[in-house]
Amino acid sequence: MPAATAPGAGPGAAHRTARRWLGRFTGLTLRTKLALVYTGVFALGGALLLAANYAMVSASLELRGVELSMTAALPTDDPARTLVVPAPTVPAPTGERAPAGESAPATDWAATEAEPLALLVDDYQTGVLSDLLVNSALILAGVTLLAALAGWVIAGGPLRRLHRVTDAARTLSEHDLHSRLDLRGPEDEFRELGDTFDGMLSRLERAFDSQRRFVSNASHELRTPLSVQRAALEVPLAQDRVPEDLWPAFRRALDSVARSEALISGLLLLARSDRGLARTEVVDLAAVAVNVVGQQAGAAEEEGVDLRLDVEPAPADGDPVLLEHLVRNLVENAVRYNADDGWVEVRVRTAAGRTVLRVTNSGPEVGDAEELFEPFHRGDAVRLHRRRPGSGLGLSIVRSIATAHGARATARARPDGGLVVTVGFPEL
Template sequence: MLAFVVILARYGTAQQVEGIETLPFDGPFDGTVSPVSPLLDTFGRTGEGGPPPSGGRAFGVSVRKVETTVQAVQDAALQQMLLWSGVGLVIMAFLAGLIGWWPAGRALRPVAAVTDTARRISDMNLDERLALSGPDDELHRLADTFDTMLDRLQRAFDSQRRFVANASHELRTPLAAQRAGIEVGLADPLPAHLAEVRDDLLTTNREAEQLIASLLLLARSDRGLEETEPVDLAEITATTAAGLRPAAEEKHLKLHTSAGGPFRLSGDPVLLRHLVSNLIGNAIQYNRPGGRVQVTLAGRTLTVTNTGRPVAPDQIDDLFEPFRRLGQDRIGTTGHGLGLSIVRSITKAHNAAVNAQPGPDGGLTVTVQFP
């Protein structure tokens, strides 16, 4: 736009200068400047036009001065126009950007609110809503649709959790009755083959009860923390490790703990105890004979390392899913694949983060970082 204006202004100025005429006059030259004309050749020099009239040379000099002055005025006008047009263009561009940024920010503010809320919402706080106010426009309808979708998701998650909790509660009673019936109906003395059958039935019953208890714990941790209290995680870690030390010695494992000083946080002591118990229990269960388990609590990080079988990095995420275990472990007689799922659920309930990395000599290094 600026170049277009400058070119047109220069062209128009040149046209105006060419249109100026110089008229001859009779009498002596008195210093008055007349307009420029092609007759300059006649009055400004001698030649075919004959001798100049009285005062002609002075008149020609004056006309040339007029030409120089007009050119200087034209250049000055163009320079001023270029300067101030550039300044005006910069100022207008700044004002246009500023004025455009303000309404654009107001218009896009609901989009930022939707983005922030969507980033915060997870399966642990599905009760949060956008509740966008303002005119009934496209963004408002988008926010309402988003809230409706969250309502459906919350109902689905709540229904799933209620089903798991209720089913687990309902199954505990018949399992307890089954165990009592086995113990009473197959009490000693029994033939050798019946005693073996009784032991198998009791083992199966205990595993089913452990599975039900794990499902109840998973459902409880998925609901989040209803009440919290100050807890010393270092004390819980030391006590839990001491309770699991006989199981480690039974498998000829070396269990080392380094809990350090007291580490207090606000949480559920029962869930945190299960968190540490599942981490150490998994490290003992999925280990090799003569291996080791290292439990370290440093700063705000709990780390449990074992020397089990090698684990591929692409299998790490699967281990945190319910009922997911490594291939050869699925056919084992112990474990249900819920240990790390419970760990992840409890860490989420405490706003912590869990991470697992394969060890250089096999096994896993699981870290829980508390906020």
């Protein structure tokens, strides 16, 4: 009857153990892997050298022992070739004790006591090999630890330059494409990677600049024909020269022109904020919020929205015009995308030296709030079919202006519906 196999034993368990250890190794950092490889190669080479040294010394000792035994066993009258051993360990041939201080000749001892000599030689060989093995193993262990430390330090040098590339790729955005790595050091693969990365940044910077110039130029060119269309529609309406049955069509055309102008203004503002700040000054964001809320009070009343204000003096370094656009876009969006008898709260505070603007509103439920920062993304059908649908650029402009000021704009959906948008500015 075959013996029972222990649980977990067998080829399958060994395979799973090997895979588990391999997974642990692959999860290590590159620097740790390199240090372990250096250490493993050094330890393997040291172990092979120790084994070879042990084999050579063992063979040499064995050869010397055989020669010593043969020499001791040969009879000789030459006193120089006489092996002298202590008298107490060598009994006298006649059974009498030898006088103190005297020794028996090696030839007589070897003839009668050859076996003790062989044991003595074997003990000597074993002791030498044991000392060699222990001392060499200790030295190898110490040098291996030094090799591990040296491998860790050596691997860290080139990888620091690789970390610079990784950090730059992690923090890079369309607003700081002008930055370059400019890696220093030898002309190796890491230097080539850094130069390639800088070249890619240069190409991206040119592409983004070209796109911004196109948006800005196209928006400017479109404003003139829209102004002509608006005048061509408003003048007949103002002079009452439009038949009554054409009034709805004229009004729809005027609304379409107004939406187009708002879209073009948003694109121009987006292009301007993407170019960065030409000049900055300290602006009281609380005063900006008070001014914007006063301007939007009429629109909030028309929508039946309760507009609340809770501010305290809060300085921020930036462009006054762009900051006013930021606050206005937030308040307009909060009023437009709201519920019947809803509310909007504009709050400005200073915390830990940082100015924080938070606009909260009631309204329909929002799925992914962060998607609203994408250009022309206006959310779900509830937000799209409002009486005054927006262009989808409001929150995109908010984030672009915030990024130009070194601030961070975030949004989260309220559990009861509506949105909370927060803009945190850096310390002055």
